[in-house]
Amino acid sequence: MVTTHHRYAQVDGHQIFYREAGARERPTLVLLHGFPTSSLMFRELIPRLADRWHVIAPDHLGFGLSDAPTTHDFTYSFDALADLTRALIAQLRIEHYGLFVQGHGAQVGWRLALRSPEAVLAVVSQNGNAYVEGLQPEFFTALREYWLQPNPRTEAGVRETLTLELTRWQYLTGVADETRVDPNTWIHDHHLLSRSGNDLIQLALFADYASNPPLYPRVHRYFRAYQVPLLAVWGRGDPIFGPAGALAFTADLPDAEIHLLDGGHFLLESALDEVTPLIEAFLEQHLEEPALN
Template sequence: MAVIHHRHATVRGHRLFYREAGPADAPVFLLLHGFPTSSYMFRDLIPLLADRYHVIAPDHLGFGLSDAPGVAEFDYTFDALTDLTEELLAGLGVTRYAVYVQDYGAPIGWRLALRHPEAVTAIVTQNGNGYDEGFVEDFWRPVWAYHRDENPETEAAMRGALTLEATRWQYVTGVPDETLVNPEAWHHDHALLSRPGNDEIQLALFRDYATNPPLYPRLHRYLRDSAVPVLAVWGKGDEIFGPEGAKAFATDAHDAEIHLLDGGHFLLESAVDEAAALIGDFLDRKVAA
């Protein structure tokens, strides 16, 4: 079994929690989680890859076991979360890495790649969107409405996404056998979402999400120009980022490898062994070779 270290680093005065495992001299694999979870989502994946990769999985500020300063103390945007991740990597001496992105991890990962294209050796996207085709309209309609017009009605719709039932929905929707999903996962997320002031943090990021699609043309150009290897391993039952989002990577990424698996938004909860086999094979061929 891999030895996993649970660490903190101080970045710009904020304590960021991260999980770290694997040989220090092995290729780095950076895991970037989404909403509403944390590096906890990688708890089963890390041991399957840490025999041959140096795995680093941080909790974004406001999530998991990282600090969660209030919105009056920190301006929660995807640019700002990227700044912290960038400085965390610099502090750890990481200059080259493959990256796994899921949900919110995707816009952070895209920003990192656009800032430092030479740093990224490969991309694994697991229900991490980079194309307009991936957005499932029914889910995203209230998000765009909240961005266009912040008012009590649109805010109430977004607060609905912070409930226990909404969190459970993200985990079990699209999973053929819901009994494969450990309920501790959504209860863990909801407990952290329910901390005083965390609702305002999440609302700020909901508002800022609209800054992400305008980056997509630059992302697509980067994929074409860099020829960075891309693996899309996607829960095809996801009703947030649908399978068309995975297929779209073939438009710009050179020889993109696309796998649609039975599962939902949090694919690792129900298909970690299948996903890990695909990821490990991809990294072995594209990064470790």
């Protein structure tokens, strides 16, 4: 069994927690988690991949075990999270890497790819959206109202996403056998969401989520120009990012590999055994360090 190391790094004055496993001389896969979880979502995937690849999985600022400065001390945005992630990758002296993106992590990952397209060798998207077709109306209606008219009424609608009930809903919706999902997942996430001031952090990021759909055309141009190898492993029952978001990748990446699997937003919690071989086969084909000239 490969050992997973639990590390901290000082990045631009903030302490960032990350999990690391595998030999550093092997090609690197960077795992970027979504809302409202942390790198903990990769706890079982990491040892399955780290015998062949070098794997790092950071907690975004404001999530997990990373620092969570108040919104008075830090301006939370997806650009800012991408800046910190890029700085961490540079600090670890990683020049090329694959990306695994999910939820919020996809919006960080697309920014990394746009800033350093030559660095990204391959992408695995597990319900990591890049197309308006993937935005499920039931979830995003309240968000759009908040973007257009931030006020106490629209904020109340977004605050529902911070409740234990909605966190549990994210984990279980679309999962045929709910007993396969460990309740500690949503209990742990809700505990971290409930820290003093963390609600304001999440509200700031939800407000900034309005910047993501306008970014999608740039992401699509990047896909068309670089034809980065992409695997989409998608829970078809995801109530946040629907299957249309997975299928849309082929509009710009005709060779993208798309798999719609039984499951929901956090597919690794209920379908890890189905997902892992797909990721392994994809990485074996596409994640290699570029040859030196």
